Structures are given as C-alpha cells and as structure tokens.
Amino acid sequence: MSIDGPDIVIETTGLTRVFTRRAGRGLRSLRRTALTAVDDLTLRVDAGEAVGYIGANGAGKSTTIKMLVGILVPSAGSVRTCGLDPVRDRRILARHVGVVFGQRSQLWWDLPVRESFAILAAIHRLRPSDATAREEELVARLEMGGYLDTPVRQLSLGQRMRAEVAAALLHRPRLVILDEPTIGLDVLSKQRLRQFLLAERAAHGTTLLLTTHDMGDIERLCDRVVLVDHGRAVHDGDLAGLARTVGARRELVVDLLAPSPDLVGIPHTVHLMSDGGGIRQRLAFDADATTAAQVLAAVASRAEVRDLTIEEPDIEDVVRRVYEASGRDR
Known part of the structure; x- marks a missing residue:
C-alpha cells in the first residue's frame, strides 16, 4: 500500500544555507565571518525511497534536515518537501513528516508513554478510533506493551528510542526523517528497530531519509546513499558504488580451531593480521573480485574454521577516503 501524494517527496535545487558569526573575542567584536553549512545542494528523493544521508560531523546534514522541515530558512535555492514549501506551509507539512532526533526527545519526560501518544494524537488531530488503532499497531510491532504506563524518564535507551519512533509515526507520515536513531543502542535494540522500519516501509510505502554513522543502518535500511562534504553532495548512488570509488574492502575475521600459519596467497585477498599464534586471522x-563464500571456502581448505565474522567498510573510513581522494582540505 502506498501513501497518496506527489511522486517526489524531497526536491532541492541549489539549496544553500550560510550562517554569519562574530569573529574575535568580546561582545563588542564587529568583525563577522560567513560559514556555508549547505552549499548548492540539489537532491531528489522519490516516494517510497530509503536514502542514507551521510557525512562527517559538520558536513551539513542536520542543517539540511532543518531546512527540509521548515525550521531554518534557506539563504538561497529552493526546497519542496511533500510538494510543500517547508517555511510557508510548515503547519501543513507537519502532518506529512515524522522526525526522530537520536539526541532529542519529543516525548514528555515525566509522563507515561501512553499519555505522550495521546497528546501527540491530539496535536495531529487524529480521530480517536484512528489514533487507537494506530497506537495498537505500533505497540505490537515495536513490542512496547510492557512499558506503556512507565514514565519516559524511567525507560532504557532502547525502550525510549522505540517509543520515539512510534511517536514520529503515529500520524502515518509520508516522510520519516531519522537523525542518528540507533546511536548508543545495543545490538538487539538496533535489530528490532531496523526490522520495524523495514516492515513499515513494506506495509505503508513510507519514504525514509536517514542520517547515521552506523554502516549497518545504511546497509539494512537504505536503497541509496548521498554523501555530503562541506554541504555539497559528492556521491549519490548505492553504498557498494561509494566503497568502490575509494577501494574500500570488506574484511573476513576467522577464528580457527588450532594455530595456523598466516593465510596468505588466497586469491583476491590481503592478509591483514594474526593473533594468538594464528588462531584468529x-x-x-x-567484493567486486570475489565473494565472502569463496574466501571462506579457500580458508577452510587450509584450516578448520571455528567461527567467523564479516566486517563491512566503516562509514567513517569510506568518508575519509572520499575526502582524501577529492583533495579537499579538512
């Protein structure tokens, strides 16, 4: 099932935001400098897409989000979100967008989760029957039944983040913007949240814009990745293409049953290190030249494998390589 509305959910052309700040010390300092946080950004996200919007800290991600939802006014360029002008139509846009900031809460700290949901349903002017049905759906799918009557301040981080996501989705938004939603979560909490978001997209055709430093979030949730550097988009495509542009490689970590000589000479691999006399290598x-299964088969032909882990390129490392390749001064 898809959500009715324009086929283009996010569209920016030449979007720019410049901040002016005082330079020097003291309140009387008159010298000002300009900081360009978002620089001539042209971006399109179609209905139903899931896009990872990534970059180093200070690259302009949060500033972009604030312009998409009308919190900040662009210095230049244009932006349309869900077919609306985010500044002029901010109240109408709020009905179509749900936002989750990993470091900020939209829940009432001293109220039980259930009461926060009731307040948000009233803010969005949901009919009581619709609000009840949607709340029951979200509570069941996010496994929140055990703490609906618990004050938000008493929740674990994982419980609170599930409640935050439910709060953002209570009004069935067309666009969900998640800013570092899994930061600080344990492995199980991350898995639950990712599975829910995948199911939500499949059931309702929700469009997703995700900023994160967690490669797992991007890999499991996103069809496409946009990398920004100094407010400019320097890559727009799939994650594998981004890694290929800088030669980033996957890594296979194997634990062997007995110490073994270094596993060198396996086709299309580079031996990086050995620990414990060769028990862990x-x-x-x-990934373009071989597969994890082929590498593992070659390893298993030379030593008995007890356990293994496949590690994807780290986003920070990929971003750093892109920056270095572009020759930008960080």
Missing part, C-alpha cells in the same frame, strides 16, 4: 577482500 583477518583478511581483506574486494
């Missing part, structure tokens, strides 16, 4: 491989 790490090999890097190019």
Whole structure:
C-alpha cells in the first residue's frame, strides 16, 4: 500500500544555507565571518525511497534536515518537501513528516508513554478510533506493551528510542526523517528497530531519509546513499558504488580451531593480521573480485574454521577516503 501524494517527496535545487558569526573575542567584536553549512545542494528523493544521508560531523546534514522541515530558512535555492514549501506551509507539512532526533526527545519526560501518544494524537488531530488503532499497531510491532504506563524518564535507551519512533509515526507520515536513531543502542535494540522500519516501509510505502554513522543502518535500511562534504553532495548512488570509488574492502575475521600459519596467497585477498599464534586471522577482500563464500571456502581448505565474522567498510573510513581522494582540505 502506498501513501497518496506527489511522486517526489524531497526536491532541492541549489539549496544553500550560510550562517554569519562574530569573529574575535568580546561582545563588542564587529568583525563577522560567513560559514556555508549547505552549499548548492540539489537532491531528489522519490516516494517510497530509503536514502542514507551521510557525512562527517559538520558536513551539513542536520542543517539540511532543518531546512527540509521548515525550521531554518534557506539563504538561497529552493526546497519542496511533500510538494510543500517547508517555511510557508510548515503547519501543513507537519502532518506529512515524522522526525526522530537520536539526541532529542519529543516525548514528555515525566509522563507515561501512553499519555505522550495521546497528546501527540491530539496535536495531529487524529480521530480517536484512528489514533487507537494506530497506537495498537505500533505497540505490537515495536513490542512496547510492557512499558506503556512507565514514565519516559524511567525507560532504557532502547525502550525510549522505540517509543520515539512510534511517536514520529503515529500520524502515518509520508516522510520519516531519522537523525542518528540507533546511536548508543545495543545490538538487539538496533535489530528490532531496523526490522520495524523495514516492515513499515513494506506495509505503508513510507519514504525514509536517514542520517547515521552506523554502516549497518545504511546497509539494512537504505536503497541509496548521498554523501555530503562541506554541504555539497559528492556521491549519490548505492553504498557498494561509494566503497568502490575509494577501494574500500570488506574484511573476513576467522577464528580457527588450532594455530595456523598466516593465510596468505588466497586469491583476491590481503592478509591483514594474526593473533594468538594464528588462531584468529583477518583478511581483506574486494567484493567486486570475489565473494565472502569463496574466501571462506579457500580458508577452510587450509584450516578448520571455528567461527567467523564479516566486517563491512566503516562509514567513517569510506568518508575519509572520499575526502582524501577529492583533495579537499579538512
């Protein structure tokens, strides 16, 4: 089922935001400098897409989000979100967008989760029957039944983030913007949240814009990734294409049953390190040249494998490589 509305959910052309700040010390300092946080950004996100919007801290991600939802006014360029002008139509846009900031809460700290949902349903002017049905759906799918009557301040981080996501989705928004939603979560909490978001997209055709430093979030949730540097988009495509542009490699970590000589000479791999006399070894491989299964088969032909882990390129490392390749001064 898809959500009615324009086919283009996010569209920016030449979007720019410049901040002016005082330079020097003291309140009487008159010298000002201009900081360009978002620079001539042209971006399109179609209905139903899931896009990872990534970059180093200070690259302009949060500033972009604030312009998409009408919190900040662009210095230049244009932006349309869900077919609306975010500043002029901010109240109408709020009905179509749900936002989750990993470091900020939209829940009432001293109230039980259930009461926060009731307040938000009233703010969005949901009919009582619709609000009840949607709340029951979200509570069941996010496994929140055990703490609906618990004050938000008493929740664990994982419980609170599930409640935050439910609050953002209570009014069935067309666009969900998640800013570092899994930061600080344990592995199980991350898995639950990712599975829910995948199911929500499949059931309702929700469009997703995700900023994160967690490669797992991007890999499991996003069809496409946009990398920003100094407020400019320097890559727009799939994650594999981003990694290929800088030669980033996947890594296979194997734990062997007995110490073994270094596993060198395996086709399309580079042996990185050995620990414990060779019981644990790490090999890097190019996913375009071979597969994890082929590498593992070659390893197993030389030593008995007890356990293994496949590690994807770290987003920070990929971003750093892109910056270095572009020759930008960080």
